[in-house]
Amino acid sequence: MDALVSVKLKLRVEPSDAAPETGVLKGVGPDGLVFTVKGIEFRPGMPEVVLTSNKKLKKKIQELWFEISWSTTGTSVPITPSWTGNEMFVTMDTPTVELGSSSDPKSGITLKRMKNAVRAAGQAASVDPHTLMERLLALFPFFNIGQPLGNPWRLADQAATGADCQTIVRYIDALRKMVGCPGKGEVRVVWAKVRTPTKGEESPLGGTDMGGQFHNEIFPESADPMKANWQARLLDGTEPKGGLNKYEACLRFRYPESGPRAVTKYYAGGVGVRANPDEVIRVFHQMVWVDGDKQVGVIHTYWNRP
Numbered sequence: 001m002d003a004l005v006s007v008k009l010k011l012r013v014e015p016s017d018a019a020p021e022t023g024v025l026k027g028v029g030p031d032g033l034v035f036t037v038k039g040i041e042f043r044p045g046m047p048e049v050v051l052t053s054n055k056k057l058k059k060k061i062q063e064l065w066f067e068i069s070w071s072t073t074g075t076s077v078p079i080t081p082s083w084t085g086n087e088m089f090v091t092m093d094t095p096t097v098e099l100g101s102s103s104d105p106k107s108g109i110t111l112k113r114m115k116n117a118v119r120a121a122g123q124a125a126s127v128d129p130h131t132l133m134e135r136l137l138a139l140f141p142f143f144n145i146g147q148p149l150g151n152p153w154r155l156a157d158q159a160a161t162g163a164d165c166q167t168i169v170r171y172i173d174a175l176r177k178m179v180g181c182p183g184k185g186e187v188r189v190v191w192a193k194v195r196t197p198t199k200g201e202e203s204p205l206g207g208t209d210m211g212g213q214f215h216n217e218i219f220p221e222s223a224d225p226m227k228a229n230w231q232a233r234l235l236d237g238t239e240p241k242g243g244l245n246k247y248e249a250c251l252r253f254r255y256p257e258s259g260p261r262a263v264t265k266y267y268a269g270g271v272g273v274r275a276n277p278d279e280v281i282r283v284f285h286q287m288v289w290v291d292g293d294k295q296v297g298v299i300h301t302y303w304n305r306p
Contacts, residue, residue, distance in 0.1 A: 001090045001127070002059040007035060007068070009049045009084070016044050023074020027051065027084075029066060031058060042075055057090055061121045061179055064088040089118045092127060093180030109178070116156045117178035129183045129255040130265060134273055136172045137251075143168060143270025145236070145243045165269030166205060166249035172267065173251050183255030189247035190266070190280040194218050194232050197287045197300035200277025202252075210234060210246040215289060229291050232299060234284040244290060248280055 020043035027035035035051035124135035144162040152171035215230035216223040289297040
């Protein structure tokens, strides 16, 4: 977006012994973009012609049928066919997604993924990075803890049923990369320690989380054989009794990446935007003890949920 467009045009002049003619080649594209080259020699075997638009594309993420109507002056016959058309995806910048390989189906640019990303980002109707990320996250106002997806792009086909928080944030990060949105995004998990339940701890996805916080290990002074399997978990707000979680997955997104104007926000999968990990941890109702999958006690209640 907000860039000039260059096109490469291959012309064929017939018959093979046609006399050269000098004239003007002109193309008119969408939104009044004009391509012109003057003094061009039309002759058999002529090379490809490269033309650049007279103005820039709109500053807008969009899927565009880029049709150009062509005409010539100074030639004995009109150009035919008189138009060309190409499917165009207008992104914020060059996509930053990895090219991918057959062994890693989660990455890579494909036609289906590009269509999905440009349509989703285009509907967000903003090219401000933080506003764009907030509106992409708003496509998923809830999470489904029982629906983890290894390939986040599958979420494009099942948005109605949703997915768990880590799938949602991996998906919006994939959308962001596909449309070349500037900024630094990292998928993080936010959890809490039993002794400091209101402090949000932050780790990479797949790193440390709520696991391993057993009652007798944390409180050896009051160890009880009956509590040997009690383990800390976070209780979310899903119905009817809440779901037991190890963490809340977020996309930690910073734009600009550096400098005094840089802003970092946490885009939490299915529960909205927060300013820092201490706010993220309050998306949960309680920290509880569980024995297996059964709640057996409350450690802390998060009263001040935003």
